[in-house]
Amino acid sequence: QHTLEGNRDHTAVIHICLSIYLDRYFQTLYSSLTVVVLVHLSSDVDVIDCSVPQYNNRLDTPLPDVPFVRNLSAEQKKLKEKEKGSWTQLTKEEKLALYRLTHELSYAEMRQGSKEWMTVLGGIFIFLGFTGLLVWWQRVYVYGDVPHTLSEESVAQQTQRMIDMRVNPVHGFSHKWDYEKKQWK
Protein backbone atom coordinates (compact mmCIF):
# COMPACT_ATOMS: atom_id res chain seq x y z
CA GLN A 1 0.00 0.00 0.00
CA HIS A 2 2.81 2.43 0.91
CA THR A 3 4.59 1.89 -2.44
CA LEU A 4 1.34 2.50 -4.36
CA GLU A 5 0.91 5.93 -2.70
CA GLY A 6 4.54 6.79 -3.34
CA ASN A 7 4.28 5.94 -7.04
CA ARG A 8 1.11 7.98 -7.44
CA ASP A 9 2.84 11.05 -5.96
CA HIS A 10 5.80 10.35 -8.22
CA THR A 11 3.52 10.40 -11.27
CA ALA A 12 1.87 13.63 -10.11
CA VAL A 13 5.26 15.28 -9.62
CA ILE A 14 6.35 14.26 -13.12
CA HIS A 15 3.16 15.68 -14.61
CA ILE A 16 3.53 18.99 -12.73
CA CYS A 17 7.19 19.36 -13.72
CA LEU A 18 6.35 18.60 -17.33
CA SER A 19 3.55 21.17 -17.47
CA ILE A 20 5.72 23.89 -15.87
CA TYR A 21 8.56 23.12 -18.25
CA LEU A 22 6.26 23.23 -21.30
CA ASP A 23 4.73 26.51 -20.09
CA ARG A 24 8.14 28.16 -19.83
CA TYR A 25 9.15 26.68 -23.17
CA PHE A 26 6.06 28.02 -24.93
CA GLN A 27 6.41 31.43 -23.27
CA THR A 28 9.91 31.89 -24.65
CA LEU A 29 8.80 30.44 -28.00
CA TYR A 30 5.83 32.84 -28.22
CA SER A 31 7.90 35.93 -27.37
CA SER A 32 10.50 35.01 -29.98
CA LEU A 33 7.73 34.31 -32.53
CA THR A 34 6.04 37.70 -32.01
CA VAL A 35 9.37 39.41 -32.71
CA VAL A 36 9.69 37.43 -35.94
CA VAL A 37 6.13 38.26 -37.05
CA LEU A 38 6.57 42.03 -36.44
CA VAL A 39 9.70 42.05 -38.57
CA HIS A 40 7.92 40.23 -41.39
CA LEU A 41 4.82 42.45 -41.57
CA SER A 42 6.88 45.48 -42.49
CA SER A 43 7.91 43.79 -45.77
CA ASP A 44 4.19 43.36 -46.62
CA VAL A 45 3.78 40.69 -49.31
CA ASP A 46 0.39 38.95 -49.27
CA VAL A 47 -2.12 41.36 -47.76
CA ILE A 48 -5.72 41.22 -48.97
CA ASP A 49 -7.77 44.41 -48.81
CA CYS A 50 -10.95 43.22 -47.11
CA SER A 51 -12.75 46.53 -47.51
CA VAL A 52 -13.48 45.99 -51.23
CA PRO A 53 -15.53 43.15 -52.79
CA GLN A 54 -13.49 40.02 -53.43
CA TYR A 55 -13.61 37.10 -55.77
CA ASN A 56 -14.55 33.70 -54.31
CA ASN A 57 -14.90 30.12 -55.57
CA ARG A 58 -18.06 28.86 -53.88
CA LEU A 59 -20.68 26.38 -54.96
CA ASP A 60 -23.48 28.58 -53.67
CA THR A 61 -22.39 31.82 -55.43
CA PRO A 62 -22.29 31.17 -59.18
CA LEU A 63 -21.65 34.86 -59.94
CA PRO A 64 -19.08 36.35 -57.56
CA ASP A 65 -18.90 40.05 -56.77
CA VAL A 66 -15.94 40.77 -59.03
CA PRO A 67 -14.48 38.94 -62.05
CA PHE A 68 -11.40 36.85 -61.47
CA VAL A 69 -9.09 38.78 -63.80
CA ARG A 70 -9.22 42.51 -63.05
CA ASN A 71 -6.26 43.79 -65.04
CA LEU A 72 -6.87 42.82 -68.68
CA SER A 73 -4.10 42.64 -71.25
CA ALA A 74 -4.63 44.26 -74.68
CA GLU A 75 -5.72 40.97 -76.21
CA GLN A 76 -8.19 40.33 -73.43
CA LYS A 77 -9.57 43.86 -73.82
CA LYS A 78 -10.16 43.17 -77.50
CA LEU A 79 -12.04 40.01 -76.55
CA LYS A 80 -14.20 41.97 -74.12
CA GLU A 81 -15.06 44.41 -76.92
CA LYS A 82 -16.03 41.50 -79.15
CA GLU A 83 -18.22 40.20 -76.34
CA LYS A 84 -20.30 43.35 -76.57
CA GLY A 85 -21.46 42.27 -80.02
CA SER A 86 -23.45 39.19 -80.94
CA TRP A 87 -22.37 36.12 -79.01
CA THR A 88 -22.98 33.83 -81.95
CA GLN A 89 -19.86 35.40 -83.48
CA LEU A 90 -17.67 34.05 -80.69
CA THR A 91 -15.76 30.84 -81.26
CA LYS A 92 -15.73 28.07 -78.67
CA GLU A 93 -12.19 28.97 -77.52
CA GLU A 94 -13.19 32.62 -77.12
CA LYS A 95 -16.19 31.68 -75.00
CA LEU A 96 -13.97 29.53 -72.81
CA ALA A 97 -11.42 32.35 -72.54
CA LEU A 98 -14.19 34.76 -71.45
CA TYR A 99 -15.35 32.23 -68.87
CA ARG A 100 -11.84 31.90 -67.47
CA LEU A 101 -11.57 35.70 -67.29
CA THR A 102 -14.55 35.90 -64.97
CA HIS A 103 -14.15 32.61 -63.10
CA GLU A 104 -11.10 30.91 -61.67
CA LEU A 105 -12.50 27.39 -61.15
CA SER A 106 -15.42 25.65 -62.83
CA TYR A 107 -17.98 23.76 -60.76
CA ALA A 108 -16.37 20.46 -61.61
CA GLU A 109 -12.99 21.78 -60.52
CA MET A 110 -14.44 23.16 -57.29
CA ARG A 111 -16.03 19.84 -56.45
CA GLN A 112 -13.14 17.61 -57.31
CA GLY A 113 -11.45 17.34 -53.96
CA SER A 114 -7.91 16.27 -53.33
CA LYS A 115 -5.87 13.54 -51.76
CA GLU A 116 -5.18 15.62 -48.67
CA TRP A 117 -7.13 13.22 -46.52
CA MET A 118 -4.44 10.62 -46.96
CA THR A 119 -1.86 13.01 -45.53
CA VAL A 120 -4.15 13.93 -42.66
CA LEU A 121 -4.90 10.30 -41.84
CA GLY A 122 -1.23 9.42 -42.06
CA GLY A 123 -0.34 12.26 -39.72
CA ILE A 124 -3.00 11.13 -37.28
CA PHE A 125 -1.66 7.58 -37.26
CA ILE A 126 1.93 8.75 -36.86
CA PHE A 127 1.06 10.81 -33.83
CA LEU A 128 -1.16 8.09 -32.40
CA GLY A 129 1.72 5.66 -32.75
CA PHE A 130 4.11 8.05 -31.09
CA THR A 131 1.63 8.55 -28.28
CA GLY A 132 1.37 4.80 -27.95
CA LEU A 133 5.11 4.62 -27.45
CA LEU A 134 4.93 7.27 -24.76
CA VAL A 135 2.09 5.47 -23.02
CA TRP A 136 4.05 2.22 -23.17
CA TRP A 137 7.06 3.90 -21.60
CA GLN A 138 4.79 5.31 -18.93
CA ARG A 139 3.29 1.89 -18.23
CA VAL A 140 6.76 0.36 -17.80
CA TYR A 141 8.65 3.10 -15.99
CA VAL A 142 6.07 5.18 -14.13
CA TYR A 143 3.22 2.94 -12.99
CA GLY A 144 3.62 0.85 -9.87
CA ASP A 145 2.68 -2.78 -9.35
CA VAL A 146 -0.83 -4.07 -10.05
CA PRO A 147 -2.90 -5.15 -7.03
CA HIS A 148 -2.20 -8.63 -5.67
CA THR A 149 -5.82 -9.60 -6.33
CA LEU A 150 -4.96 -9.92 -10.03
CA SER A 151 -2.50 -12.79 -9.41
CA GLU A 152 -3.42 -16.25 -10.70
CA GLU A 153 -4.03 -17.68 -7.24
CA SER A 154 -6.22 -14.79 -6.16
CA VAL A 155 -8.30 -14.98 -9.36
CA ALA A 156 -8.82 -18.71 -8.80
CA GLN A 157 -10.05 -18.05 -5.28
CA GLN A 158 -12.43 -15.35 -6.56
CA THR A 159 -13.80 -17.67 -9.25
CA GLN A 160 -14.39 -20.43 -6.73
CA ARG A 161 -16.27 -18.02 -4.47
CA MET A 162 -18.42 -16.82 -7.39
CA ILE A 163 -19.32 -20.41 -8.22
CA ASP A 164 -20.15 -21.11 -4.56
CA MET A 165 -22.38 -18.04 -4.43
CA ARG A 166 -24.24 -19.19 -7.58
CA VAL A 167 -23.57 -15.96 -9.48
CA ASN A 168 -25.98 -15.69 -12.49
CA PRO A 169 -27.24 -19.25 -12.32
CA VAL A 170 -29.87 -18.90 -15.10
CA HIS A 171 -27.90 -17.52 -18.06
CA GLY A 172 -24.45 -16.50 -16.99
CA PHE A 173 -21.51 -17.48 -14.87
CA SER A 174 -22.72 -20.34 -12.70
CA HIS A 175 -24.90 -21.66 -15.50
CA LYS A 176 -21.72 -22.68 -17.27
CA TRP A 177 -20.41 -24.68 -14.30
CA ASP A 178 -21.41 -28.30 -13.89
CA TYR A 179 -22.03 -28.70 -10.14
CA GLU A 180 -22.11 -32.52 -10.25
CA LYS A 181 -18.92 -33.04 -12.15
CA LYS A 182 -17.24 -29.95 -10.65
CA GLN A 183 -15.97 -28.62 -13.98
CA TRP A 184 -16.90 -26.18 -16.71
CA LYS A 185 -19.58 -27.46 -19.03
Add this chain to the structure above:
Amino acid sequence: MSLVKPAMRGLLAKRLRFHLPIAFGLALVAAVAFKFTVTEPRKQAYADFYKHYDSMKEFSAMREAGVFESVRPTGK
Protein backbone atom coordinates in the same frame (compact mmCIF):
# COMPACT_ATOMS: atom_id res chain seq x y z
CA MET B 1 -36.23 26.36 -74.32
CA SER B 2 -38.82 23.94 -73.02
CA LEU B 3 -37.40 22.74 -69.75
CA VAL B 4 -39.78 21.04 -67.34
CA LYS B 5 -40.53 23.17 -64.29
CA PRO B 6 -39.17 21.24 -61.31
CA ALA B 7 -41.39 20.36 -58.37
CA MET B 8 -41.49 23.40 -56.12
CA ARG B 9 -43.81 22.25 -53.34
CA GLY B 10 -44.71 19.20 -51.37
CA LEU B 11 -41.19 17.80 -51.38
CA LEU B 12 -41.23 16.79 -47.73
CA ALA B 13 -44.69 15.27 -48.07
CA LYS B 14 -43.57 13.22 -51.03
CA ARG B 15 -40.52 11.97 -49.13
CA LEU B 16 -42.56 11.12 -46.06
CA ARG B 17 -45.15 9.26 -48.12
CA PHE B 18 -42.36 7.00 -49.28
CA HIS B 19 -40.21 6.68 -46.19
CA LEU B 20 -42.67 6.65 -43.29
CA PRO B 21 -44.30 3.27 -44.08
CA ILE B 22 -40.82 1.82 -44.50
CA ALA B 23 -39.73 3.29 -41.19
CA PHE B 24 -42.75 2.00 -39.33
CA GLY B 25 -42.39 -1.39 -40.96
CA LEU B 26 -38.74 -1.71 -40.05
CA ALA B 27 -39.42 -0.61 -36.48
CA LEU B 28 -42.16 -3.21 -36.19
CA VAL B 29 -39.90 -5.90 -37.63
CA ALA B 30 -37.15 -4.96 -35.19
CA ALA B 31 -39.53 -5.18 -32.23
CA VAL B 32 -40.96 -8.53 -33.30
CA ALA B 33 -37.51 -9.95 -34.00
CA PHE B 34 -36.30 -8.83 -30.59
CA LYS B 35 -39.32 -10.40 -28.92
CA PHE B 36 -38.83 -13.78 -30.53
CA THR B 37 -35.04 -13.96 -30.37
CA VAL B 38 -34.42 -12.45 -26.94
CA THR B 39 -37.38 -12.11 -24.61
CA GLU B 40 -39.16 -15.41 -25.34
CA PRO B 41 -36.01 -17.56 -24.94
CA ARG B 42 -35.16 -15.60 -21.81
CA LYS B 43 -38.56 -16.21 -20.27
CA GLN B 44 -38.35 -19.89 -21.19
CA ALA B 45 -34.87 -20.19 -19.65
CA TYR B 46 -36.09 -18.73 -16.39
CA ALA B 47 -39.16 -20.97 -16.38
CA ASP B 48 -37.02 -24.05 -16.98
CA PHE B 49 -34.57 -23.04 -14.28
CA TYR B 50 -37.22 -22.65 -11.66
CA LYS B 51 -39.29 -25.68 -12.62
CA HIS B 52 -36.98 -28.09 -10.79
CA TYR B 53 -35.32 -25.64 -8.39
CA ASP B 54 -34.86 -26.87 -4.85
CA SER B 55 -34.06 -23.72 -2.88
CA MET B 56 -33.22 -25.57 0.38
CA LYS B 57 -30.72 -27.78 -1.40
CA GLU B 58 -29.06 -24.79 -3.02
CA PHE B 59 -29.02 -22.97 0.30
CA SER B 60 -27.34 -25.89 2.06
CA ALA B 61 -24.75 -26.18 -0.68
CA MET B 62 -23.96 -22.45 -0.44
CA ARG B 63 -23.83 -22.69 3.34
CA GLU B 64 -21.35 -25.54 3.25
CA ALA B 65 -19.20 -23.58 0.80
CA GLY B 66 -19.00 -20.84 3.41
CA VAL B 67 -20.31 -17.81 1.51
CA PHE B 68 -22.79 -16.71 4.16
CA GLU B 69 -22.05 -14.51 7.14
CA SER B 70 -25.30 -15.21 9.01
CA VAL B 71 -24.98 -18.99 9.09
CA ARG B 72 -21.75 -20.91 9.46
CA PRO B 73 -21.20 -24.26 7.70
CA THR B 74 -22.58 -27.21 9.72
CA GLY B 75 -19.59 -28.49 11.54
CA LYS B 76 -17.90 -25.75 13.43
